[in-house]
Amino acid sequence: MLALTNFAYLVAAILFIVGMQMLSHPRSAVRGNLVGAIGMAIAIIVTLLQTQIIDYKVIIAGILVGSAIGALLALKVQMTGMPQMVALLNGAGGGASTIVAGASLIEAAGLNALGEGAARIQFLLFTGATGIIGAITFWGSLVAWAKLEEKFIPSRSIVFTGQQALNLLLFIVSLGLCAWIFIDPSNHLIYWALVGVASVLGVLVVLPIGGADMPVVISLLNSYSGIAGATTGFVLNNYGLIITGSLVGASGIILSQIMCKAMNRSLTNVLFGVMDATSVAMKADDVYKGKVKGASAEELALLFDGARKVIIVPGYGLAVSQAQHAVRDFSDLLEERGIDVQFAIHPVAGRMPGHMNVLLAEAEISYEKLKEMDEINSDFQQTDVAIVIGANDVVNPMARTDPKSPIAGMPILDVDKARTVIVIKRSLSPGFAGIPNPLFAADNTMMYFADGKKAILDLASAIKQG
Amino acid sequence: MDPLNNLVTVTTIFVLALYVGWQVITKVPPLLHTPLMSGANAISGITIVGSLLSAGMQYTTLTTVLGFLAVVLAMINVVGGFLVTNRMLGMFKKK
Numbered sequence: 001m002l003a004l005t006n007f008a009y010l011v012a013a014i015l016f017i018v019g020m021q022m023l024s025h026p027r028s029a030v031r032g033n034l035v036g037a038i039g040m041a042i043a044i045i046v047t048l049l050q051t052q053i054i055d056y057k058v059i060i061a062g063i064l065v066g067s068a069i070g071a072l073l074a075l076k077v078q079m080t081g082m083p084q085m086v087a088l089l090n091g092a093g094g095g096a097s098t099i100v101a102g103a104s105l106i107e108a109a110g111l112n113a114l115g116e117g118a119a120r121i122q123f124l125l126f127t128g129a130t131g132i133i134g135a136i137t138f139w140g141s142l143v144a145w146a147k148l149e150e151k152f153i154p155s156r157s158i159v160f161t162g163q164q165a166l167n168l169l170l171f172i173v174s175l176g177l178c179a180w181i182f183i184d185p186s187n188h189l190i191y192w193a194l195v196g197v198a199s200v201l202g203v204l205v206v207l208p209i210g211g212a213d214m215p216v217v218i219s220l221l222n223s224y225s226g227i228a229g230a231t232t233g234f235v236l237n238n239y240g241l242i243i244t245g246s247l248v249g250a251s252g253i254i255l256s257q258i259m260c261k262a263m264n265r266s267l268t269n270v271l272f273g274v275m276d277a278t279s280v281a282m283k284a285d286d287v288y289k290g291k292v293k294g295a296s297a298e299e300l301a302l303l304f305d306g307a308r309k310v311i312i313v314p315g316y317g318l319a320v321s322q323a324q325h326a327v328r329d330f331s332d333l334l335e336e337r338g339i340d341v342q343f344a345i346h347p348v349a350g351r352m353p354g355h356m357n358v359l360l361a362e363a364e365i366s367y368e369k370l371k372e373m374d375e376i377n378s379d380f381q382q383t384d385v386a387i388v389i390g391a392n393d394v395v396n397p398m399a400r401t402d403p404k405s406p407i408a409g410m411p412i413l414d415v416d417k418a419r420t421v422i423v424i425k426r427s428l429s430p431g432f433a434g435i436p437n438p439l440f441a442a443d444n445t446m447m448y449f450a451d452g453k454k455a456i457l458d459l460a461s462a463i464k465q466g
Numbered sequence: 467m468d469p470l471n472n473l474v475t476v477t478t479i480f481v482l483a484l485y486v487g488w489q490v491i492t493k494v495p496p497l498l499h500t501p502l503m504s505g506a507n508a509i510s511g512i513t514i515v516g517s518l519l520s521a522g523m524q525y526t527t528l529t530t531v532l533g534f535l536a537v538v539l540a541m542i543n544v545v546g547g548f549l550v551t552n553r554m555l556g557m558f559k560k561k
Binding site for chain 1: 469470472473476479480483484486487488490491492493494495496497498499500501502503504505506507508509510511512513514515516517518519520521522523524525526528529530532533534535536537538539540541542543544545546547548549550551552553554555556557558559560561
């Protein structure tokens with residue numbers, strides 16, 4: 001029976017891997033997700049057949065309640081709220097692992113099943129590890145959720161003196177409690193004390209992280225939830241859990257790295273809430289004075305006469321003004337006139353990895369038009385009009401030209417190389433990096449000061465009339 | 467299995483799985499990174515396996531309650547994760 005169960009977990013793990021592999025293309029992705037779900041169904045059914053299970057009432061109640069909450073969240077959530085949703089899911093994963101490890105400790109200690117030697121070390125060490133990582137994931141995710149929702153906690157970075165020292169102290173205390181579990185495993189209150197200390201640590205580590213860095217944190221907590229699953233696998237000696245947990249752990253780490261690179265920040269830099277606010281010397285006036293050209297919708301409409309290639313660069317400002325559908329209609333309008341339209345998506349255009357793509361896909365923009373940065377950057381030179389909507393730092397050419405700039409070296413979209421650039425923005429206010437953007441003052445740039453949605457609608461009607 | 471040997475085996479599995487994960491996930495395009503994350507969430511609900519045992523073996527009232535809570539949280543992950551991923555992926559259409 002044990003061999004059969006483990007074999008079923010292996011099958012489930014393989015289905016998860018195949019499912020994730022199928023996520024490499026939008027054509028196969030829906031089926032890939034289904035393959036993963038089948039793997040999960042197999043794992044659950046096989047577990048339910050275990051002889052240790054003597055009663056199904058509690059299980060059924062738990063499954064019903066959890067499924068109902070999960071389904072409600074999944075069907076209700078708005079696409080703009082996806083980072084919050086993923087934060088909650090990360091938290092649920094971390095919380096489940098923490099509780100499972102605690103319950104296993106009580107059971108194993110009571111049934112005298114802690115084992116000897118290496119088995120005992122494996123069990124207790126990974127129980128402690130799961131308690132720490134799981135609790136940090138749970139509370140860290142809740143804080144991340146609150147920051148993204150801008151409820152209860154402000155989204156800005158919250159720092160106080162001695163914060164690092166306090167975090168270090170809490171970490172050492174939780175390691176100490178982990179050691180105490182070894183000495184007295186039958187007292188499970190030690191485990192819950194460890195969970196309590198790690199919970200405080202979880203809150204404190206996310207507090208200093210500012211709103212702009214949330215994509216990194218969400219990815220990192222995603223990774224933690226996977227690692228907590230893997231350590232639970234070590235506790236239960238369950239291969240399926242170990243394989244799956246490591247998959248998720250790897251995924252989260254890869255995404256955190258991509259996000260850090262796209263924001264030109266190091267991971268430590270993000271985690272400790274430090275922003276290199278070094279060279280603020282550059283004054284907005286020096287860059288903008290007398291050089292910024294505002295234009296009306298009618299003037300801008302003329303640019304599209306005879307244009308052949310247009311690239312739209314959406315930033316989060318587009319989602320804030322709910323302009324996705326207006327942009328889709330606008331892009332259809334241009335295409336009817338024989339203009340080739342594409343979208344250039346910067347990795348941190350949304351509030352989590354890949355977020356902007358989901359927002360545009362929801363507005364029924366074909367995924368073939370959504371181009372990632374590396375793919376489209378060489379196209380700007382042959383582009384007649386580039387339209388920037390609500391993006392700032394990610395199109396700032398200073399990242400390329402000024403090695404002293406705080407964003408020096410940050411990968412950007414080379415919008416400035418297009419023949420003409422239209423920037424739709426409410427004002428000249430700086431982006432998260434807090435620096436002026438010479439693109440707005442460039443010879444080939446026209447500014448259109450307005451709310452993103454209104455601007456696109458006005459531009460579309462001006463083109464229709466023209 | 468000898469406990470030490472077992473520890474080495476599970477660690478081997480862990481390391482190899484990390485490697486496979488790395489290989490598979492680097493091939494997912496940025497276009498699908500959000501569904502990748504929610505999908506990863508769904509499968510990290512695999513902790514359901516451990517929680518079902520605690521909820522069903524009814525060792526003490528405490529472990530049963532803990533098992534129930536863990537089943538609820540893990541099922542939120544599983545059902546919420548797969549459903550929302552499915553919903554998002556359905557939006558990615560050509561033309």
